[in-house]
Amino acid sequence: MKQKDTYFAPENVVCTGITPGKPLLQLQLGHASAAVPGKDNEDFHGIVTPHEDREAQSRGVAVAIADGVSGNGGGRLASETVVKSLLRDFYGAPVSWNIARALDQLLRSINDWLLSENARHPEYGGMVTTLTMIVFKGNRYHMAHVGDTRVYRRRGDAFKQLTIDHTWERGDMRHVLKRAVGLDSHLVVDYTDGELIPGDIFLMASDGIWEVLGDRIVREMMFKAGSAQSIADELVDRSIKNQVRYMGRNDATAVVIALDEYSAAPPGPEA
Numbered sequence: 246m247k248q249k250d251t252y253f254a255p256e257n258v259v260c261t262g263i264t265p266g267k268p269l270l271q272l273q274l275g276h277a278s279a280a281v282p283g284k285d286n287e288d289f290h291g292i293v294t295p296h297e298d299r300e301a302q303s304r305g306v307a308v309a310i311a312d313g314v315s316g317n318g319g320g321r322l323a324s325e326t327v328v329k330s331l332l333r334d335f336y337g338a339p340v341s342w343n344i345a346r347a348l349d350q351l352l353r354s355i356n357d358w359l360l361s362e363n364a365r366h367p368e369y370g371g372m373v374t375t376l377t378m379i380v381f382k383g384n385r386y387h388m389a390h391v392g393d394t395r396v397y398r399r400r401g402d403a404f405k406q407l408t409i410d411h412t413w414e415r416g417d418m419r420h421v422l423k424r425a426v427g428l429d430s431h432l433v434v435d436y437t438d439g440e441l442i443p444g445d446i447f448l449m450a451s452d453g454i455w456e457v458l459g460d461r462i463v464r465e466m467m468f469k470a471g472s473a474q475s476i477a478d479e480l481v482d483r484s485i486k487n488q489v490r491y492m493g494r495n496d497a498t499a500v501v502i503a504l505d506e507y508s509a510a511p512p513g514p515e516a
Contacts, residue, residue, distance in 0.1 A: 270504050277498070279496070280496045281496075287312065288451050288496040288498040289324040290498055303340065304338075305383070308379050309332055311374045311376045313325075314425065322369065323426070326372075331348070352376070356426050375393055375425055376426050385440055387436075388437050388438065389435070392410075394408070396447060397450070399446040408435070446503045448467060449498075449499070450480070454480050457493060458487065472503075474501070480499040481499050
């Protein structure tokens, strides 16, 4: 079952916010999500590329992905609610807040709401979800992460996982989340940031990608020639075909962000 995105983004957008002495970056975006036949997709993802509102543009380009924990529809409701709420409210946060503070305040509020809904609606079987969001602004990225959705980065010949899986380490518990949105009143989120370099390629992937295909195939796909969209499509297609063959039940979502220098001259100051 293909998922309709929260927000549709054009294939190429300029990373807002200019850093003096650094190139203006262009982001090529690709995204795909699917579930195995007969199953509802509990993953959800969204992309916001503000164009008209200058205040919103100052926040950058935001990409979020969430993987809801199964339970009578509660997983999909949690993932969709978190992504939609976070992407909407992030651009309305006070401009005096830096990105990490804005995301932290918003995620704590969303976490409290999910916990209250879990208490009111036990029939959902728990509204719990992973959440990973990256904001691309100027020549830096800012990331919030909780759960086991992963972010990988290809930089030149190097391939690196930028996130840590928040799961228990025991063999029989390694698929069980110990940190997630809606799981606990004390939400702990990893916040990181770093420099963006032309040629960087980021992959945001639910466990239906990295767990089903493995790091070797994921790495191979990240080094394969093609557009961001073709990479995302192939990762999801290969995961679903693999799961159909071996009776897997994981939803598969991939968001690919490729960076390059923007060749057009930046707009001049307004009159």
